[in-house]
Amino acid sequence: MSRAATAALRDPLRGLSTWWTMLKICLEERLVYRGDFALGTLMRFLPIVTQVFLWTAVFSATSRSDIAGYSRNDIVAYYLLTMLTRAFSSMPGLAGGIARSVRDGSVKKFLIQPVDYVSFLLAARVAHKLVYYAVAVVPFGLVFFLCRSYFPPVPDATTIAAFLLSLVLSFLLGFFMEATLGMLGFWFMEVSSIVFGYMLVQYLLSGHMFPIDLLRTVPVGSGGVSLADVVHWLPFEYTAYFPSAVWLGKVRGPELLGSLAIEAAWVVAMAIACRIAWRRGTRRYAAFGG
Amino acid sequence: MNRYLSIFGTFARACLVRDMTFRANFILECVTSLGWMSMNLAFYLLVFTYTPEIGKGSGWSKAPFFAFVATGLIINAIVQAFFMPSAEELTEMVRTGGLDAVLVQPLDAQFLLSLHRVDFSSLANGLVGVGLLAWALGRMDHTPPAITWLLYPLLLLCGVAILYGLVIMLAAATILMGRNQSLYDFWFYLTNFSRYPAEIYAGPWGGPLRTVCTFVIPILLVVNVPARVIAQPLTGEAWGAVAAAVIAAIASLIASRLVFQRALARYRSASS
Amino acid sequence: MHNTDLGGMAGASEPVIHPVIHVAGLAKEYRVYDKPEGLAASIRALVHRTSRVVEAVKGIDLEVGRGEFVALLGPNGAGKTTLLKLLSGIITPSRGTATVLGHVPWERADEFRRRFALVMGQRNQLWWDLPAAESFRLHQEIYRIEPARFEKTRDELVDLLGVRRLVLQPVRELSLGERMKLELVAALLHEPEVLFLDEPTIGLDVVAQHTIHDFLRDVQRRRRMTVILTTHYMKDVAALCERVVVITRGEVLYDGSLAEIVDRFTTHKIVTLDLDEAPDRSRIERFGFPCEFRGPQVVLRIDRGRIADVLPEILGTTGVRDVSVEDVPLEQIVAELFRTDAREAAAAEAGR
Numbered sequence: 039m040s041r042a043a044t045a046a047l048r049d050p051l052r053g054l055s056t057w058w059t060m061l062k063i064c065l066e067e068r069l070v071y072r073g074d075f076a077l078g079t080l081m082r083f084l085p086i087v088t089q090v091f092l093w094t095a096v097f098s099a100t101s102r103s104d105i106a107g108y109s110r111n112d113i114v115a116y117y118l119l120t121m122l123t124r125a126f127s128s129m130p131g132l133a134g135g136i137a138r139s140v141r142d143g144s145v146k147k148f149l150i151q152p153v154d155y156v157s158f159l160l161a162a163r164v165a166h167k168l169v170y171y172a173v174a175v176v177p178f179g180l181v182f183f184l185c186r187s188y189f190p191p192v193p194d195a196t197t198i199a200a201f202l203l204s205l206v207l208s209f210l211l212g213f214f215m216e217a218t219l220g221m222l223g224f225w226f227m228e229v230s231s232i233v234f235g236y237m238l239v240q241y242l243l244s245g246h247m248f249p250i251d252l253l254r255t256v257p258v259g260s261g262g263v264s265l266a267d268v269v270h271w272l273p274f275e276y277t278a279y280f281p282s283a284v285w286l287g288k289v290r291g292p293e294l295l296g297s298l299a300i301e302a303a304w305v306v307a308m309a310i311a312c313r314i315a316w317r318r319g320t321r322r323y324a325a326f327g328g
Numbered sequence: 329m330n331r332y333l334s335i336f337g338t339f340a341r342a343c344l345v346r347d348m349t350f351r352a353n354f355i356l357e358c359v360t361s362l363g364w365m366s367m368n369l370a371f372y373l374l375v376f377t378y379t380p381e382i383g384k385g386s387g388w389s390k391a392p393f394f395a396f397v398a399t400g401l402i403i404n405a406i407v408q409a410f411f412m413p414s415a416e417e418l419t420e421m422v423r424t425g426g427l428d429a430v431l432v433q434p435l436d437a438q439f440l441l442s443l444h445r446v447d448f449s450s451l452a453n454g455l456v457g458v459g460l461l462a463w464a465l466g467r468m469d470h471t472p473p474a475i476t477w478l479l480y481p482l483l484l485l486c487g488v489a490i491l492y493g494l495v496i497m498l499a500a501a502t503i504l505m506g507r508n509q510s511l512y513d514f515w516f517y518l519t520n521f522s523r524y525p526a527e528i529y530a531g532p533w534g535g536p537l538r539t540v541c542t543f544v545i546p547i548l549l550v551v552n553v554p555a556r557v558i559a560q561p562l563t564g565e566a567w568g569a570v571a572a573a574v575i576a577a578i579a580s581l582i583a584s585r586l587v588f589q590r591a592l593a594r595y596r597s598a599s600s
Numbered sequence: 601m602h603n604t605d606l607g608g609m610a611g612a613s614e615p616v617i618h619p620v621i622h623v624a625g626l627a628k629e630y631r632v633y634d635k636p637e638g639l640a641a642s643i644r645a646l647v648h649r650t651s652r653v654v655e656a657v658k659g660i661d662l663e664v665g666r667g668e669f670v671a672l673l674g675p676n677g678a679g680k681t682t683l684l685k686l687l688s689g690i691i692t693p694s695r696g697t698a699t700v701l702g703h704v705p706w707e708r709a710d711e712f713r714r715r716f717a718l719v720m721g722q723r724n725q726l727w728w729d730l731p732a733a734e735s736f737r738l739h740q741e742i743y744r745i746e747p748a749r750f751e752k753t754r755d756e757l758v759d760l761l762g763v764r765r766l767v768l769q770p771v772r773e774l775s776l777g778e779r780m781k782l783e784l785v786a787a788l789l790h791e792p793e794v795l796f797l798d799e800p801t802i803g804l805d806v807v808a809q810h811t812i813h814d815f816l817r818d819v820q821r822r823r824r825m826t827v828i829l830t831t832h833y834m835k836d837v838a839a840l841c842e843r844v845v846v847i848t849r850g851e852v853l854y855d856g857s858l859a860e861i862v863d864r865f866t867t868h869k870i871v872t873l874d875l876d877e878a879p880d881r882s883r884i885e886r887f888g889f890p891c892e893f894r895g896p897q898v899v900l901r902i903d904r905g906r907i908a909d910v911l912p913e914i915l916g917t918t919g920v921r922d923v924s925v926e927d928v929p930l931e932q933i934v935a936e937l938f939r940t941d942a943r944e945a946a947a948a949e950a951g952r
Contacts, residue, residue: 084521085516085517085520087537088520088523091529091534092382092524094531095383095384095386095527095530096375096378096382098384099380099382099383099384100378100380102378130513227350227353228350228353231356231357232356234357234360234364235363238363238364241367242367242370242371247367248371248374252374331741335738335741338734338737341734342734342738345730346727346729350729425723426723428688428690428718428720428723429718429720429723429725431688432688432689432713432717433742434711434713435713437708593692594692595691596630597685597690597691
C-alpha cells in the first residue's frame with residue numbers, strides 16, 4: 039500500500055486533502071493545454087474509421103456472415119467499445135515520463151518531498167483521465183449515438199455492472215503496468231524501446247487490433263489449446279478486449295466471474311510489482327547517486 | 329548544395345556514432361520496429377484466412393495486397409528514418425529554447441530542423457519492405473510492364489515528398505503552439521488512412537472521405553499510387569493518379585516551405 | 601572584494617567610432633495567457649482565456665562600438681535575455697529598429713549569422729552524446745571555415761582554456777564548467793565579430809569562472825571583438841567590462857562606465873582599521889561615522905568628500921596596524937540600484 043494511502047488511513051482528512059490538492063493541481067495543469075486536448079480527442083477516432091472500412095471491405099468480399107462469431111455490426115461495435123476501454127486503460131506518456139524523471143534527476147524531488155511518487159502519479163493520471171472524459175464525452179457520445187444501429191440491445195444490469203467493474207480494473211491495471219515499466223528507468227538508461235515493445239505486445243494481445251476470438255483458430259502446441267486460451271491468462275486482454283466482450287455479451291456466467299477474478303489478480307500483482315520496483319529503484323538510485 | 333550534403337553527412341555520421349554507442353538500444357529498436365511490422369503482417373495473414381480479397385472486385389487479393397503493404401513500409405521507413413526524429417525533437421526544442429541555437433546559425437533552418445537527426449533503426453523496416461515486395465511480385469498473376477521500374481521509384485519519392493511536407497507543416501504548428509505533445513499521435517492517425525488501399529473507402533461515408541484524402545490532404549496518394557502502378561494493370565485511371573501524385577508532391581513541398589517560414593517569423597522563444 | 605583601483609579605469613573605454621550595434625526604440629511585447637487560479641476558473645478558461653500584453657522590452661536605445669565589452673545588468677525579468685534574443689535575430693520586435701554589423705538581425709541573413717555568436721549558459725548547444733570534437737567539426741561545415749584556419753583557431757582556443765583532453769570525451773560525461781568552456785570554443789570557432797553571452801558563468805565554481813574571465817578578456821582584446829554580456833555575477837563585470845548598461849522593466853536605467861556607476865551611486869567609502877586589540881568604542885565613535893566592531897577590527901562608512909580630511913586623524917588613533925579604503929562592493933551598489941528602481945515603480949503604481 040502506498041505511503042499516502044497509509045497516511046490517509048491514519049489521518050483520513052489530511053490524507054484526502056493532500057490527495058485532493060494534487061488532483062486539483064493536475065486538473066488545472068491539464069486544462070491549460072486545451073488545444074492539445076480537443077485535437078487529440080478528435081484524432082483518436084481516425085484509426086477506427088479505417089478499421090471499420092477495412093472490415094467492411096473484408097465482409098464485402100467474403101461469403102461468410104460472421105467471422106469468429108462477429109457479424110460486421112459486431113466488429114464495428116467492438117472497435118468502438120475498445121476505444122472506450124482504451125480511454126480507461128491507456129496511459130500515454132506515463133512510463134516514458136517516469137523514466138525521463140529518473141534520467142534527468144527530477145525524481146529527486148520525490149525522494150525529498152513528503153509526497154509518495156506512485157500516489158502522486160496515480161492522482162495525476164486520475165486527473166488526466168477525468169479531464170479527458172469531460173472533454174471526450176461529447177465526441178464519444180456523438181459517435182456512439184451515430185453508430186447506435188451497430189450495437190446489440192443494451193444488456194442487463196448485471197452485465198453493465200460487470201462491464202463498469204472491468205473498466206475500473208482496466209484503468210488500474212494499465213496504470214500499474216506502465217508505471218512498473220517506467221521504473222525500469224532506474225536500471226536502464228533508455229526505456230523507450232522497452233516501452234515500445236510493450237506497446238506492441240499490448241496492441242496485438244489486448245484486442246485493440248482485432249477481437250481476441252480471432253485467435254481461437256490459431257493453435258498453440260498440439261493439445262488443442264488455442265492462442266486465445268493462452269492470452270486469457272495474460273494481463274493484456276483485460277485492458278481492451280475483455281470489457282468490450284462483456285458488453286457485447288461474448289463472456290457470460292461463470293466465465294465472466296472467472297475473468298474478473300483474473301483481472302483483479304493482475305491488478306494486485308502489478309501494484310505490488312510497481313511498489314517493489316520503486317523501492318528497489320530508489321535504493322539503487324540513492325546508492326549510485328543517479 | 330554540396331555544403332548541405334556534407335553537413336547532412338556529418339549529421340548522419342554523428343547519429344550513427346550515437347547509435348553505435350548505445351548499440352544494445354539500437355538493436356532493440358530495430359527488433360521492436362520489426363516486431364511491430366511483423367505483427368501487422370500477421371494480422372493481414374489472419375484476415376486473408378477469412379477472405380480472398382480486400383473489397384469485392386478491387387483486385388487487392390493476397391499477393392498484390394502484400395505488394396501494397398511493402399510499398400507502405402518502404403516509404404514510411406524513409407520518412408521515419410530521416411524526417412520524423414527531427415520533427416519530434418523540434419517540439420522539445422521549442423519548449424526548452426534549443427531552437428534559439430538553431431536560428432542563430434547561418435544555415436537554412438528548415439534544413440537543419442528537418443534533417444539533423446537520422447534514425448537508422450527505422451531503415452530495417454524498409455529492407456524488409458523490399459524483401460516483401462520481391463516475394464509479393466513473384467506471387468502475382470500480373471507482370472508489371474517495363475515503364476513501371478521507372479515510375480515506381482519516382483512515385484516512391486513523391487510519396488516521401490508528400491509526407492515530408494506534412495511533417496514540416498505539423499512541425500510548424502508545433503512552433504506556433506509552443507507545445508504540441510500530440511504531434512506524433514496526429515501523424516500516426518493521419519498516415520493511418522494511407523495504410524490501406526483507397527478502394528476500401530466506399531459508400532456514402534467512404535466516398536467523400538476518399539475525395540478529401542486524395543485532393544485536400546493527399547495522404548491517399550502516398551502509398552496507393554506507387555503500389556497500384558506496381559501491383560495492378562496500368563490503366564488510364566492509373567496514369568491520372570500518377571499525375572496527381574507528382575502534382576501533390578510539388579504542392580506539398582511548396583506549401584510546407586511557406587508555412588514553415590511563417591511559423592519561424594512568429595516564433596516567440598521560450599523565456600529563459 | 602577589493603575595488604580600490606576602480607577609479608583608475610575611468611576613461612579607459614575608447615571613443616565610439618563605428619557603432620557595431622545600433623538600437624533605436626526597440627520594443628517587444630508578448631501576449632501572455634493568464635493561468636487562472638482554482639479549478640472553476642480553469643474550467644472557465646476552457647471556453648475563454650484572458651490574455652494581457654507584457655512589454656518585455658519597451659523602447660531601448662543603445663549604441664555599441666567595435667571592441668567594446670558591455671555588461672547588461674538587471675534583475676530577473678528585466679528584459680536582458682529578450683534584448684539579446686532580438687539582437688541575435690531569434691525573435692522579431694514589436695516596434696523599433698536595430699542593426700548589428702549593418703544587418704537587421706531578424707532578417708537572419710546568412711552573412712550576418714556567420715559573423716556573430718550567441719552563448720547561453722543555461723542551454724547546451726553541443727551534441728550531448730558525442731565528443732565536442734564532432735560538434736566542432738559540424739560547426740566548421742555550417743560556418744564554412746577553411747580547414748587550416750579551423751584547426752588553428754580550434755587548437756588555440758582549446759589550449760587557452762586548457763581543455764584539449766576533453767575534446768574527445770562525450771559531452772554528457774563532462775562537468776558543467778568543462779561543458780561551458782567547450783561551448784565557448786564552439787562559439788568562437790568561426791571568429792565572430794560580435795559575441796552575445798547570456799549568463800555564461802552561471803553555476804560555475806570560482807576557478808572555472810576565473811579561467812573563463814581570463815580567456816574572454818584575452819580573446820576579446822586580441823580579436824577586438826564586440827561583446828555583450830548578461831550576468832548576475834559582479835565578478836564577471838569587474839573582470840571584463842568597462843561599460844555597464846542597467847536595464848530594469850524593459851528600459852535602460854543607466855548606461856555608462858563601470859567606474860562612473862560607483863561614483864554616481866555611492867556616497868561613501870568603506871574604511872577598515874586593523875587594531876592591536878579591541879578598541880575603546882567611544883574613541884572611534886566620536887568621529888561620528890556609522891561603524892561596526894569586529895573584535896580588533898573596525899569598519900567605518902565615511903563620506904567620500906570627507907575622507908581626505910578625516911583619514912589622517914583616524915590613523916592618528918593609537919594602535920592602528922593596518923588600514924584599507926575600499927569602494928562599496930559592486931553587488932551592493934547594483935542591488936541598491938534595482939531596489940530603488942523597484943520602489944519607485946511601486947510608488948508610481950500606487951500614485952496612479
